[in-house]
Amino acid sequence: FTYTHGSPIQAWTQMNQPLAHPEGTNFSEWTNILRYDYKGWTFREKFVWASFGRDSLFRNQGGNIFRSYKNPVYDLHNEMLQGIKSTLNFHELMVSKSLPFLKGWEIFAVHAYRFQKNLYGVWNDHYFQLGIRVQGLLEPVIDY
Numbered sequence: 001f002t003y004t005h006g007s008p009i010q011a012w013t014q015m016n017q018p019l020a021h022p023e024g025t026n027f028s029e030w031t032n033i034l035r036y037d038y039k040g041w042t043f044r045e046k047f048v049w050a051s052f053g054r055d056s057l058f059r060n061q062g063g064n065i066f067r068s069y070k071n072p073v074y075d076l077h078n079e080m081l082q083g084i085k086s087t088l089n090f091h092e093l094m095v096s097k098s099l100p101f102l103k104g105w106e107i108f109a110v111h112a113y114r115f116q117k118n119l120y121g122v123w124n125d126h127y128f129q130l131g132i133r134v135q136g137l138l139e140p141v142i143d144y
Contacts, residue, residue: 018065025065026081027052040098042106048090053083054118086118104135 013019023029029050036043055064060072061083072078096108110129116122 013065023050023052026054026061026083028081040100042094042096044092044094046090046092046094048088050088050090051081052086052088053081054086055083059083084119086116089113089115098135099132105132106135107132 018025021027027050029048031049032045032047034045053061055061055067060067061078090112092110092112094108094110096106099105099107108129108131110127112125112127112129114123114125114127
């Protein structure tokens with residue numbers, strides 16, 4: 001029940017998004033990021049595995065930060081990942097190449113795959129991106 005409140009209006013959120021983590025609460029996560037740079041080429045693989053428990057319709061088990069903590073299923077002996085157990089896998093492969101004739105510019109291609117399953121079904125999503133971007137306008141973002 002971390003980040004919940006007695007009133008859903010006062011939960012730790014901004015514009016209906018959790019402030020601390022996108023999964024909200026009641027989850028466990030593992031993230032790996034591998035990056036290799038070679039002669040203007042960059043290869044990056046990002047892998048995220050998450051397991052989380054969500055509330056059922058009438059049972060408050062700590063998986064929804066917009067529900068009040070006042071009426072939990074159990075007052076004591078709550079466990080991590082209780083509720084409707086879900087598993088999420090996310091893979092993202094990015095390849096980019098610096099453009100030697102335009103300093104700071106690069107072309108890139110990204111393929112992302114998202115897989116989620118729980119008691120109610122399985123969801124698969126693929127995303128593809130191609131583009132040109134400028135590096136160095138801002139400080140590099142470290143994604144961890």
